[in-house]
Amino acid sequence: MDTSISFKLKVWRQANAHAEGRFETYEMRDIPTDTSFLEMMDILNEQLIEKGEEPVTFDHDCREGICGMCSLYVNGHPHGPATGATTCQLYMRRFKDGDTITVEPWRSAAFPVIKDLMVNRNAFDQIQQAGGYVSFQTGGAQDANAIPISKDAADEAMDSATCIGCGACVAACKNGSAMLFLSAKVSQFALLPQGRAEAKRRVKAMLAKMDELGFGNCTNTGACAAECPKNIKLSNIARLNREFLCAKCSD
Amino acid sequence: MSCRPASRVQTSIKGLFAIGECNFSDHGANRLGASALMQGLADGYFVLPYTIQNYLSDQITVPHFSTDTPEFDAAEKKVQANLDHLMSIHGKRSVDSIHKELGNVMWDYVGMARTKESLETALKKLKELRKEFETNLFIPGTQEGMNVELDKAFRLRDFITMGELIAYDALNRHESCGGHFREEHQTEEGEAKRDDENFFYVACWKYNGDDETAPTLIKEPLHYEAIKVQTRNYKS
Ligand SMILES: Cc1cc2nc3c(=O)[nH]c(=O)nc-3n(C[C@H](O)[C@H](O)[C@H](O)COP(=O)(O)OP(=O)(O)OC[C@H]3O[C@@H](n4cnc5c(N)ncnc54)[C@H](O)[C@@H]3O)c2cc1C
Ligand code: SF4
Ligand code: FES
Numbered sequence: 001m002d003t004s005i006s007f008k009l010k011v012w013r014q015a016n017a018h019a020e021g022r023f024e025t026y027e028m029r030d031i032p033t034d035t036s037f038l039e040m041m042d043i044l045n046e047q048l049i050e051k052g053e054e055p056v057t058f059d060h061d062c063r064e065g066i067c068g069m070c071s072l073y074v075n076g077h078p079h080g081p082a083t084g085a086t087t088c089q090l091y092m093r094r095f096k097d098g099d100t101i102t103v104e105p106w107r108s109a110a111f112p113v114i115k116d117l118m119v120n121r122n123a124f125d126q127i128q129q130a131g132g133y134v135s136f137q138t139g140g141a142q143d144a145n146a147i148p149i150s151k152d153a154a155d156e157a158m159d160s161a162t163c164i165g166c167g168a169c170v171a172a173c174k175n176g177s178a179m180l181f182l183s184a185k186v187s188q189f190a191l192l193p194q195g196r197a198e199a200k201r202r203v204k205a206m207l208a209k210m211d212e213l214g215f216g217n218c219t220n221t222g223a224c225a226a227e228c229p230k231n232i233k234l235s236n237i238a239r240l241n242r243e244f245l246c247a248k249c250s251d
Numbered sequence: 252m253s254c255r256p257a258s259r260v261q262t263s264i265k266g267l268f269a270i271g272e273c274n275f276s277d278h279g280a281n282r283l284g285a286s287a288l289m290q291g292l293a294d295g296y297f298v299l300p301y302t303i304q305n306y307l308s309d310q311i312t313v314p315h316f317s318t319d320t321p322e323f324d325a326a327e328k329k330v331q332a333n334l335d336h337l338m339s340i341h342g343k344r345s346v347d348s349i350h351k352e353l354g355n356v357m358w359d360y361v362g363m364a365r366t367k368e369s370l371e372t373a374l375k376k377l378k379e380l381r382k383e384f385e386t387n388l389f390i391p392g393t394q395e396g397m398n399v400e401l402d403k404a405f406r407l408r409d410f411i412t413m414g415e416l417i418a419y420d421a422l423n424r425h426e427s428c429g430g431h432f433r434e435e436h437q438t439e440e441g442e443a444k445r446d447d448e449n450f451f452y453v454a455c456w457k458y459n460g461d462d463e464t465a466p467t468l469i470k471e472p473l474h475y476e477a478i479k480v481q482t483r484n485y486k487s
Contacts, residue, residue: 016396042347049345049400054391057399115397138300 004030005097009044011056012104017112017120023102033093037080038063038070040092041103058117063088065229068164071171072117073104078168079229086166086229106171110178110214121167123213124181128165130209131202132185134194153191160187162230169224169232175216180224182210183236190243200247207244259302260294266310268303270294334394337404342387346403349384353407353414356380361418364432370422377415381462384411412462419456423468426450445482 006029014021031040038060045055061069070087074080080090095101103117111119163184170178186203189195195202218237225234262269271291317323360373384407392398427436427443428450436444451473456466 046345046347049389049391052389052391055400057397118397138296 004032005092005095005099006030007095007098008100010100010102011044011117013056013116014105014113016115021113031092033091035092036063036088037072037074037090037092038088056117057115059119060088065089066164068166071106071111071119071121071167073106073171075102078106078171078227079166084229084231086164089229106167108167108170108173108176108215110176111167111170119167121165123215124165124167124178126213127178127182127206127209128185131198131205132189134189135198136194147193149192157188157191160184160191160232160236163188163228163232164230166229168227168229170215172223172227173216173218174221174223175219176214177218177224178210178215179218179237179240180228180232180234182206183240184232186240186243187236190239199243200250203240203243203247207240259305260298261302261306266306268299268306270299333405334401337388337401338390338394340386340388340390342389344383344387344389346388346390346400346407349380349388350403350407350410352383353377353380353411357414357417361414361421363430364434365421366434367422370418373418374415374422377411377418381411381415384408415462416456416466419466420454423454424450447480451480 006027009026009028010023011026012021013024026044028040028044031043035043038058041056041058048055059069059071061067063070065086065088068086070079072079072087074087074090079085079087081094082090105111105113105117106119106121108119110123111121114120161184163181165181167178167181169180170176186206189202190199220234220237222234225232260268260270260274271294272287274290274294356373356376360369360376388404390398390400390404392400394401421431421433424431425433425436426446426449427433428445429443432443436446438444452470453473455469455471457469458464458466
């Protein structure tokens with residue numbers, strides 16, 4: 001196996017939300033295959049700064065798959081070709097010498113480009129603020145084992161709580177729908193007794209916020225679940241629909 | 252700025268509360284064997300509901316602050332001058348390259364095991380690094396819109412100051428305790444050797460106007476009521 005590769009990098013450059021964007025091509029030489037994708041972007045940026053040019057703006061934070069910031073569309077896939085992994089967990093050994101690698105921002109009406117590959121995912125925060133929490137009294141501590149929770153429910157809730165809010169589901173969806181994200185956020189509470197008290201209000205408020213912010217409708221295509229770096233299951237969307245129907249019926 | 256539990260998690264700046272990780276009241280228990288998340292939860296569940304309300308209760312009579320004040324103008328001018336300065340250096344080094352050098356200095360000379368010599372070397376190198384930052388930094392682009400390099404530069408300047416602060420404090424503390432291991436102060440078995448007689452205090456460092464002048468030490472004494480302070484022993 002090659003220990004380093006050379007390739008063409010086609011990167012989307014866009015000065016701001018209103019400017020016209022374009023692809024710039026950069027020749028990357030002798031990049032070690034154990035370099036992570038974001039480290040490779042760092043190398044590119046260091047080279048650009050050395051030449052007195054503006055580096056490519058991209059989002060990143062933890063670089064270990066937990067924060068959901070690294071929103072890059074690589075070779076037509078959100079978070080690149082690897083499954084169950086974020087862009088920051090993608091390594092250059094996935095690519096071959098002589099490849100052309102295309103890097104784009106998330107493209108969705110609800111996520112406007114801030115600059116180059118960085119998009120504004122504030123819409124997700126707004127959806128969360130509409131209901132992605134539980135309210136309770138502070139002060140005295142509850143007895144930890146007062147309400148038993150089944151292992152199945154705890155596991156399912158935990159699985160849906162692994163959604164890192166990266167937005168890949170929206171970027172992958174032909175409708176720009178945020179249903180997988182929303183269903184994960186609703187499910188993690190709907191499955192637990194702590195979340196039941198506000199369940200009806202939550203699902204209605206979060207769905208209304210999603211519609212208001214310009215996300216598209218769900219047509220059950222499933223691209224979201226196929227591309228989700230945390231393998232959030234499509235069945236969460238069924239649970240979301242059921243939660244919503246029940247909430248509406250009891251209005 | 253300081254924050255003691257007795258002050259009901261309010262800092263020495265009135266109305267500025269410090270809870271969770273940024274409040275060191277449970278220090279020692281936080282991280283070192285116990286749970287940092289628990290501290291956030293404990294502060295949020297049990298402490299704040301009984302402290303912040305006392306402060307908030309009379310805030311209802313306080314009018315909204317206006318930005319139309321000489322203090323605001325002065326602060327704004329200072330930030331703008333900082334921005335202009337950083338953009339005008341036009342040197343050769345990227346923020347990341349200086350940041351990495353800072354990391355190497357901290358790793359090599361201010362690591363978990365440190366000595367008087369290593370810390371003095373670090374302070375010298377950090378001074379040089381600040382000079383490099385102030386005179387040889389290059390920020391591409393402009394101040395308008397998103398400029399990640401400019402954003403990072405502001406943080407890096409703070410990191411250099413922070414690194415220096417850690418080195419000053421470690422140099423001053425002639426004992427080994429917790430994550431601070433001064434090689435000169437160890438037992439025959441290579442364990443940390445505390446000096447409670449001289450260093451039984453929390454060190455606060457007061458900055459004197461600018462980063463070039465060494466900060467001055469303020470000692471906050473430690474008082475334990477319920478427990479007897481002992482040496483941690485993993486053997487028995
Ligand atoms: C990788 C990692 C692993 C860890 N693992 C554990 C573990 O297993 N167990 C454990 O107990 N602890 C762990 N910790 C520590 C623990 O997570 C933290 O101590 C705790 O989360 C801190 O919570 P907090 O609410 O005090 O601060 P934070 O969660 O850091 O919250 C601070 C908030 O302030 C916001 N903020 C900052 N500046 C501004 C501003 N100017 N205006 C408005 N908002 C601002 C930030 O965006 C952030 O939301 C870990 C920490 C890290 C980094
Ligand atoms: S559901 Fe998956 S793809 Fe969508 S935001 Fe959550 S982690 Fe990202
Ligand atoms: S940078 Fe945090 S998930 Fe990739």
